[in-house]
Every structure is written in C-alpha cells, then in structure tokens.
Amino acid sequence: DLSVNSLFDMRNLQLNVPRIYFSGKSTDIGVKLTFGKNGGSLALKLLYALDKENYNLNIRLSDFSLTPVKPYLKEFFNINSLEGRLSTNLTIKGSLKHIMDFIAKGTLTFQNIHATGLDDKDIANVKKLHLDIENIDYKNQKFYLNRFDISGLKINYDIYEDHNTFSNLFVETEDDSLATKDASVSSDTIPEKPLDLKIRKFSISQSEIQYADYTLKQPFLLPISQIDIQAEDVSYTNPLAIRLAALVGEKGELSGDW
Numbered sequence: 094d095l096s097v098n099s100l101f102d103m104r105n106l107q108l109n110v111p112r113i114y115f116s117g118k119s120t121d122i123g124v125k126l127t128f129g130k131n132g133g134s135l136a137l138k139l140l141y142a143l144d145k146e147n148y149n150l151n152i153r154l155s156d157f158s159l160t161p162v163k164p165y166l167k168e169f170f171n172i173n174s175l176e177g178r179l180s181t182n183l184t185i186k187g188s189l190k191h192i193m194d195f196i197a198k199g200t201l202t203f204q205n206i207h208a209t210g211l212d213d214k215d216i217a218n219v220k221k222l223h224l225d226i227e228n229i230d231y232k233n234q235k236f237y238l239n240r241f242d243i244s245g246l247k248i249n250y251d252i253y254e255d256h257n258t259f260s261n262l263f264v265e266t267e268d269d270s271l272a273t274k275d276a277s278v279s280s281d282t283i284p285e286k287p288l289d290l291k292i293r294k295f296s297i298s299q300s301e302i303q304y305a306d307y308t309l310k311q312p313f314l315l316p317i318s319q320i321d322i323q324a325e326d327v328s329y330t331n332p333l334a335i336r337l338a339a340l341v342g343e344k345g346e347l348s349g350d351w
Contacts, residue, residue, distance in 0.1 A: 123138050158176075191232075203219065
C-alpha cells in the first residue's frame with residue numbers, strides 16, 4: 094500500500110472452490126497462504142450463499158506480525174514503532190447486504206506487543222493479551238466475552254510540566270473537532286443502542302507500572318510491580334467485584350477488594 098508505505102508479503106497461495114451454487118446451497122471457498130517476510134500464516138474457510146448474500150467465515154491467523162499494520166494505526170495514534178504477533182480462530186456470520194450486521198465468536202491472542210511514542214520512549218509492553226469471545230453482535234451492540242486476560246503488561250507513566258506519556262497519543266483530526274461541535278449543537282438525533290458488555294473473567298497478572306513525576310524539584314519515582322487483578326462477571330448491571338494485589342516500591346505490599 095504505497096499511500097501509507099505498508100507491505101504485506103503473501104506467498105504459497107492456495108485457493109479451493111470445489112463447486113459453485115447460485116441458489117439453494119452455499120458455495121464452499123477455502124484460502125490458505127503464508128506471510129513470507131514477517132512469517133505467519135492465514136487460512137480462510139467461507140460458506141457463501143449467492144442468492145441470499147449470507148456468509149459464514151472462519152479465520153485462522155497464526156503468528157501474524159503487527160508491524161505492517163503500524164502505518165494504518167499511525168492515522169489514529171502518534172506511535173513510532175510497533176511490534177507483536179497475532180493469532181486468531183474466529184467465526185463470523187453475517188450478510189453482505191448489511192456489512193455491520195454480523196455475529197462473531199472465537200479467540201484472539203496478541204503476544205510480545207511493544208509500542209513506542211514519537212520520542213522513542215516505551216508506551217506499553219504486553220507479553221500476552223488473550224480474548225475468548227463468547228458472542229459479539231455488532232448490530233445490537235452486544236459484546237460478551239468469556240475471558241479477557243493480560244499478562245506481562247509494562248507501562249511507564251511520566252508526568253512533565255506541559256504533558257504526560259499519553260497526552261499526545263491520539264492524533265487529533267479536523268473531524269474530531271467538528272464532531273465535538275456537532276454534539277454540542279444538536280440533541281435531536283436518534284439515540285444509539287446502549288452498549289451491552291459482559292466479561293465472565295477478567296485478569297491482569299505479572300504486570301508493572303513505573304510512575305514518575307518530573308514536575309517536582311526532585312523527581313518522584315514509584316514502581317508498582319507484581320500487579321495481579323482479578324474480576325468476574327463484569328458488566329454495566331452487576332456490582333463490580335475486583336481483587337487487587339501489588340508490590341509498591343521495594344517492599345510495600347498493596348492488596349484490596351473493590
């Protein structure tokens with residue numbers, strides 16, 4: 094993609110369409126390929142009903158490098174580098190008549206994510222982020238997850254006189270400012286469906302935050318390590334119950350229940 098200078102090197106393409114049905118049955122389409130330069134592989138299995146335009150798509154992505162995606166993310170985030178791997182096993186059902194009307198389930202696993210800001214300082218490191226999706230119904234704004242697990246998260250949060258680590262993370266566009274003005278002017282729009290979010294089990298483990306305040310005469314540094322957070326049945330309607338444990342500084346122990 095020359096517009097953003099992104100390269101996806103796809104090799105060993107295999108396409109299999111045993112037979113095509115124009116009505117009555119779904120056409121079975123299989124695609125496999127590997128990513129030569131950055132490694133990883135992709136396998137797609139598609140059942141598509143031509144007459145109804147309904148589809149059932151299974152996506153198996155193995156060890157896909159996130160680096161080629163960085164130019165697209167730079168449209169929204171001020172980042173200088175991005176590394177990491179993604180593996181998925183997703184099943185998506187929907188209709189081409191209404192692109193955003195789909196239901197998805199499956200798993201996504203990100204590993205060894207490393208992102209730096211424009212100053213080349215670390216924004217975040219994540220050893221592993223795993224999503225087990227029970228059901229995502231985009232049309233009805235239902236997002237149900239069996240698990241949301243993060244391990245090996247490392248974040249540096251630095252405060253300076255005029256900014257902090259995340260002050261300039263998001264790219265501000267003209268559309269953002271216009272949207273803010275429009276939101277304040279008009280209140281007659283049809284309300285969207287409220288987000289229905291449920292997470293059966295949520296966890297953050299083996300993680301750390303380095304807090305630093307450079308606005309003082311003597312910089313204040315506070316490392317928070319061995320962070321362990323556990324929560325169950327997270328939603329907008331259930332009481333939120335969280336268990337927290339962490340090591341503060343060199344010897345301080347923090348534990349809490351919310």
